[in-house]
Amino acid sequence: MLNNESPQKSTDLHIGAAAPGCKKKDPILVADHIKKTFGGLTAVDVEHLEVPKNAITALIGPNGAGKTTLFNLLTGFDSPDTGTWSLMGNSLSGVPSFKVAQMGQVRTFQLTKALGLLTVLENMKLGAKGQKGESLLSALLPALWRKQDKEIEVKAMELLSRFKLDAKKDDFAASLSGGQRKLLEMARALMTDPVLVMLDEPMAGVNPALTQSLLDHVLDLKKQGMTVLFVEHDMHMVRHIADWVVVMAEGKIVAEGPPDTVMKEQAVIDAYLGSHQDTDLGEVTGRIKIIKDGGQA
Amino acid sequence: MDWGSILNNTLQGLLTPTTLAFSLAALGLAMHFGFAGLLNFGIAGFMAIGGYGYAIAVLTFGLPWWAGMLFGIFGSIIFALILGIPTLRLRGDYLAIVTIASAEIIRLLFLTTAFTDVTGSADGLFGFNTRTDGSGFQNANPFPAGSYGAGPFTYNEQTLWVLTFGIIMLVVGVFLLWALMRSPWGRVIKGIREDEDAIRALGKNVFAYKMQALVIGGVYGAMGGIVYATFANVSPGVFVTSLTFFIWTSLLLGGAATILGPVVGSVLFWTLQAFLTNVLSEVAISGILPVSTTQASTLRFVLVGVGLMLLVIYRPQGIFGDKKELTFVK
Numbered sequence: 001m002l003n004n005e006s007p008q009k010s011t012d013l014h015i016g017a018a019a020p021g022c023k024k025k026d027p028i029l030v031a032d033h034i035k036k037t038f039g040g041l042t043a044v045d046v047e048h049l050e051v052p053k054n055a056i057t058a059l060i061g062p063n064g065a066g067k068t069t070l071f072n073l074l075t076g077f078d079s080p081d082t083g084t085w086s087l088m089g090n091s092l093s094g095v096p097s098f099k100v101a102q103m104g105q106v107r108t109f110q111l112t113k114a115l116g117l118l119t120v121l122e123n124m125k126l127g128a129k130g131q132k133g134e135s136l137l138s139a140l141l142p143a144l145w146r147k148q149d150k151e152i153e154v155k156a157m158e159l160l161s162r163f164k165l166d167a168k169k170d171d172f173a174a175s176l177s178g179g180q181r182k183l184l185e186m187a188r189a190l191m192t193d194p195v196l197v198m199l200d201e202p203m204a205g206v207n208p209a210l211t212q213s214l215l216d217h218v219l220d221l222k223k224q225g226m227t228v229l230f231v232e233h234d235m236h237m238v239r240h241i242a243d244w245v246v247v248m249a250e251g252k253i254v255a256e257g258p259p260d261t262v263m264k265e266q267a268v269i270d271a272y273l274g275s276h277q278d279t280d281l282g283e284v285t286g287r288i289k290i291i292k293d294g295g296q297a
Numbered sequence: 298m299d300w301g302s303i304l305n306n307t308l309q310g311l312l313t314p315t316t317l318a319f320s321l322a323a324l325g326l327a328m329h330f331g332f333a334g335l336l337n338f339g340i341a342g343f344m345a346i347g348g349y350g351y352a353i354a355v356l357t358f359g360l361p362w363w364a365g366m367l368f369g370i371f372g373s374i375i376f377a378l379i380l381g382i383p384t385l386r387l388r389g390d391y392l393a394i395v396t397i398a399s400a401e402i403i404r405l406l407f408l409t410t411a412f413t414d415v416t417g418s419a420d421g422l423f424g425f426n427t428r429t430d431g432s433g434f435q436n437a438n439p440f441p442a443g444s445y446g447a448g449p450f451t452y453n454e455q456t457l458w459v460l461t462f463g464i465i466m467l468v469v470g471v472f473l474l475w476a477l478m479r480s481p482w483g484r485v486i487k488g489i490r491e492d493e494d495a496i497r498a499l500g501k502n503v504f505a506y507k508m509q510a511l512v513i514g515g516v517y518g519a520m521g522g523i524v525y526a527t528f529a530n531v532s533p534g535v536f537v538t539s540l541t542f543f544i545w546t547s548l549l550l551g552g553a554a555t556i557l558g559p560v561v562g563s564v565l566f567w568t569l570q571a572f573l574t575n576v577l578s579e580v581a582i583s584g585i586l587p588v589s590t591t592q593a594s595t596l597r598f599v600l601v602g603v604g605l606m607l608l609v610i611y612r613p614q615g616i617f618g619d620k621k622e623l624t625f626v627k
Binding site: 075077096097098099101102106107108109113114115116117118122123125126127129131132133134135136139140142145149185188189191192 | 473476477480481482483484485487488490491492494495496497498499500501502503509
């Protein structure tokens, strides 16, 4: 368990009872009737979803619940059969993924996509928006983009030092460890100055020490006024940092609420957590005798 | 064996219009494959469009040589757009299949007798570099008639003009590619080679970038075809699929994700070709190998194939490439 100081939680985010699809006081992302089928399989069928602004929302659910598919739909990487959704009142339905990112909704991927054969600094610089030198004609005239490129580099180095990657700036991203790539991907996403950061399993495959620093980075995003929506299986992390939890199962939203209450709901325990969520794995399988607090076996 | 003439002929291979033309095409392929990750196996098609576009514009439309060349380049841009719109949204290997097929379609269109008046069918087109009204490429030759250079590098004024033109085009081409690839635009292109989705997630219009890369590489290919056409006849027999693979070999030899690699690779490849042609025919004539001269010239391609295999296995990054930056087999 993480027993350091608990981060400041945002509370009182919703209007009315905390039920699936409930209204939020200040939603940043609103989605309606999002449905996606793959052949006969309904992967996502979300009636209504609101993501509260400047809060950390966790999206949890069993494998195959449609969390990543929902991510793909909301970011334009896949198109739904039906549905509308909007970011801060601007419709995102049918908007291609790159424009979604330009509008301030940036995502990371479950399988980290560090651009391996570019250096860490080049990875970062790619994130910056509105670069003059990225248009074909002005690319040939360095006078038009050199100054802006320098500014971007300064910003990238600031972010890299925050993520403790500044010493690696000239290394190929392929030479980084899995955890460092996760950090790089998150830092690169921040180069786009997003308003909504969507993280797909940011902690997967990351060791405990790095988890702590990643958690701090996620909490930092909120401090800086960004909104975070993340998919995660690590319940300790969800409890620790999420202000709001959305639970999906079989494509539908089955529960919503603050982490403490939502994880006690029977529907969530049945669909996802299982009845042994707080017991030690050894006790569950019965293969290892557990030493209780009192010290008796 | 006459080593003197073998050496002489090999050295000649260092600087020929062919080498220059194929260097330009290899640069285009470097843009496509080395930097943008587009598996284009139809570079011969782009060259054909460049060469034929120039020849047809001069012969059929009566345009002056420079306008004919622009016409050939324009044709390659249209071809790249037509090719790219349906295919660039797909995965890279689909582009490979489509490009190899479309290059063949282009070649067969030039070969068919249906358009003999314009394309010359199997005979191809010739006589478009010198024109009676003075608007041909050779009419613009600034060099007075005579013999230039020394030793194996002796050229008449016509070849000298072709070489000068080709070298200027190559230098301009190398410079432009270098200028593009060191810019933020080049950074996006290399990013797309690594992972399109990651670039998309950062707000870049990946399709537009890939299209730009396809068009630029295609223009280089067309320039290769045009430089080729300034000294030789264009015919369907030139722009065959094996030409595509020769250019791929030159590219991989030099290093795919480099600027000078494709140029040096082409020079080496065509010099080596010249060497093998001469050595093998000498070997056949002198009876060291029990093969006929025809068989000997075929043997050259066998050796090129073996060389390509060894290259891809033991030095996939080419001569200039950084092993970490691009390997043929990922």
